[in-house]
Amino acid sequence: MLEWLSQPWPWYVAGPLIGLIVPLLLLIGGKSFGVSANLRHLCAAVLPTRVDFLRYDWKRQGLWNLTFALGIVLGGFIAATLLASPDPYVHISEATRADLAALGITDFRGLVPSEFISWKGLTTLPGLIMVVLGGFLIGFGARYAGGCTSGHAIMGLADLQLPSLVATIGFFIGGLIATYLILPLIL
Known part of the structure; x- marks a missing residue:
């Protein structure tokens, strides 16, 4: 089981x-x-x-x-x-692994990259930006938007709420901007 x-x-x-x-x-x-x-x-x-x-x-x-x-x-x-799993490595596609390696992320053990999600990584500027500033922005954004991504995308859309649709579209646009514009600048 x-x-x-x-x-x-x-x-x-x-x-x-x-x-x-x-x-x-x-x-x-x-x-x-x-x-x-x-x-x-x-x-x-x-x-x-x-x-x-x-x-x-x-x-x-x-x-x-x-x-x-x-x-x-x-x-x-x-x-x-x-x-x-006894296998310590996260199984992701080779294309994703290559893209992350190009950004300097090479350790794929565990659930998150240890390059910036660790105590050692927190002492670096990228780690500090990702964890502290990113955490603050996520918390503030969730309260400002009246809920988090899960609440809007799962509950709000199922309840046919227009503000949740707008928020969910904003989450996706923000994720694309962060992935393709901001993350390469930080790393």
Whole structure:
């Protein structure tokens, strides 16, 4: 069973399973899919409520979402420890490997390139830009857009929301700009 779970699932199995989450969430109480609001829920739970933005019933609005985020973290831990492949290399296409090598990324062990996603990589300018500045921009952008890529692309599009379509198109355009214009400048 563990071997079957540790293999990549085909798109025609994983895609419909992800797609079925949306109607399931709507049917069990009008919940929406997304993770980026959890920072607000955590701050509302922990910080004094002098900030109007954090003055709301976080238990009623966000407890299920915090539980969902905890499940993501636990699922990632289980996948990385119990279901991890003994092969340390990420299997990507040779064309992608060549493109990344041209940008200076040569270590394909683990889930992310250690050239900038590591403590050593964080001390470099590209690593600092990618992790700290990139993380800030992702967090700020998710809150400014009213949700993250998953929330808009999966939940918002399934709910036929025009702002989610606009946001999803913006995510793809931003990804293309980052991949072909910004990333080559940083690396």
